Amino acid sequence: MQDLSELQRQIESIKAEIRQNAGELKNSKELYELKKNFLDSKQGKLSQLMKGMAQVPNELKSQFGKAVNEAKQWSLTFFDEFDTKLKEQELKLRYESEKIDITMPAEKIKPGKLHPITTVRNQLVDIFAGMGFSVFEGAEIETDFYNFTALNTPQDHPARDMQDTFYLSPEFLLRTQTSAGQIHVMESNKPPIKIISPGKVFRSDDDATHSPMFSQMEGLVVDEGITLCDLQGSLNMFVKQIFGEETTTRLRPSYFPFTEPSVEVDVSCFQCGGKGCKLCKGTGWIEVLGAGIVNKKVLENCGIDSDKYSGFAFGLGLERIAMLKYGINNIKMLFESDLRVLDQIDE
Numbered sequence: 174m175q176d177l178s179e180l181q182r183q184i185e186s187i188k189a190e191i192r193q194n195a196g197e198l199k200n201s202k203e204l205y206e207l208k209k210n211f212l213d214s215k216q217g218k219l220s221q222l223m224k225g226m227a228q229v230p231n232e233l234k235s236q237f238g239k240a241v242n243e244a245k246q247w248s249l250t251f252f253d254e255f256d257t258k259l260k261e262q263e264l265k266l267r268y269e270s271e272k273i274d275i276t277m278p279a280e281k282i283k284p285g286k287l288h289p290i291t292t293v294r295n296q297l298v299d300i301f302a303g304m305g306f307s308v309f310e311g312a313e314i315e316t317d318f319y320n321f322t323a324l325n326t327p328q329d330h331p332a333r334d335m336q337d338t339f340y341l342s343p344e345f346l347l348r349t350q351t352s353a354g355q356i357h358v359m360e361s362n363k364p365p366i367k368i369i370s371p372g373k374v375f376r377s378d379d380d381a382t383h384s385p386m387f388s389q390m391e392g393l394v395v396d397e398g399i400t401l402c403d404l405q406g407s408l409n410m411f412v413k414q415i416f417g418e419e420t421t422t423r424l425r426p427s428y429f430p431f432t433e434p435s436v437e438v439d440v441s442c443f444q445c446g447g448k449g450c451k452l453c454k455g456t457g458w459i460e461v462l463g464a465g466i467v468n469k470k471v472l473e474n475c476g477i478d479s480d481k482y483s484g485f486a487f488g489l490g491l492e493r494i495a496m497l498k499y500g501i502n503n504i505k506m507l508f509e510s511d512l513r514v515l516d517q518i519d520e
């Protein structure tokens with residue numbers, strides 16, 4: 174049989190055990206497990222005390238029950254308070270570990286950017302769109318007819334040697350010039366016509382300034398009374414916006430089978446202002462594109478009355494413009510996708 178003093182002794186020993194174990198707890202999950210050891214209705218050490226009630230004389234039963242219940246109440250309060258303390262500690266630790274030092278230097282964010290050829294192409298499209306040109310997208314695979322014959326360059330014409338061509342079959346080829354688009358546009362549109370046509374072209378060409386695949390942009394205007402002055406006026410607008418307000422153009426005689434007269438267009442050197450430097454090889458001028466008045470034969474090939482209408486056309490290389498604008502001396506740098514190079518090219 175248990176007397177009350179024995180019970181009190183056991184209760185004190187349980188309380189001491191609770192305090193001691195609690196001192197070693199690290200988190201509220203461990204506390205939950207500890208609480209079960211003492212308060213679980215079947216296995217808990219405090220609940221077990223009640224089992225001794227059977228041996229307690231009747232007159233002491235109520236005091237016995239009261240003492241056990243008080244011990245249970247004490248341990249509940251103890252665990253609750255300890256739980257609050259542990260949670261505060263856990264929160265503090267979490268805040269410490271998640272603390273952000275706003276004085277640390279931030280990691281550099283490297284935003285992507287457009288390839289210089291795309292940038293130049295977009296700029297040119299914007300400039301010419303501002304002058305009322307619309308964009309025609311031609312095809313990279315063309316027929317010999319559109320790329321050469323309709324452009325007044327029939328088989329065996331010596332001008333074909335100017336462009337070393339990749340043939341896919343006797344009829345089909347990779348277009349060597351965006352000029353092929355001129356014919357498509359003039360066949361399916363009546364004047365007035367005012368288009369630009371940017372796109373990839375292909376030639377068996379390979380050195381520091383020539384690549385087998387490169388980008389051109391064609392310009393074509395057909396209307397009544399179009400002259401070389403209109404051509405030069407439009408090109409002046411374009412070079413000023415690309416190379417600087419001071420830049421101007423000059424026309425030199427040249428030859429293309431699809432334009433008559435044909436011209437090579439030079440821009441005044443935007444680096445030395447025309448005095449002569451390394452970039453312009455001391456001449457004060459830099460060649461940028463080919464152009465001319467649309468050959469009457471080409472207009473007629475497309476069913477356009479060449480007595481009523483005239484037109485100008487030009488074709489420029491986007492890589493050449495990008496190389497001049499960004500000071501790149503080898504065209505390969507534009508195709509190797511080396512970020513160390515591309516990162517340095519900034520608008």
Ligand code: FA5
Binds near residue numbers: 351376378391432
């Ligand atoms: C032509 O292709 C004519 N179709 C241009 C034209 C259009 C003249 C309309 C008259 C009227 P050319 O072969 O010169 O012309 O090429 C034009 C430009 O393309 C050159 O000035 C040059 O900048 C560029 N280019 C030519 N070949 C290459 C190449 N292999 N790699 C990079 N750019 C090139």
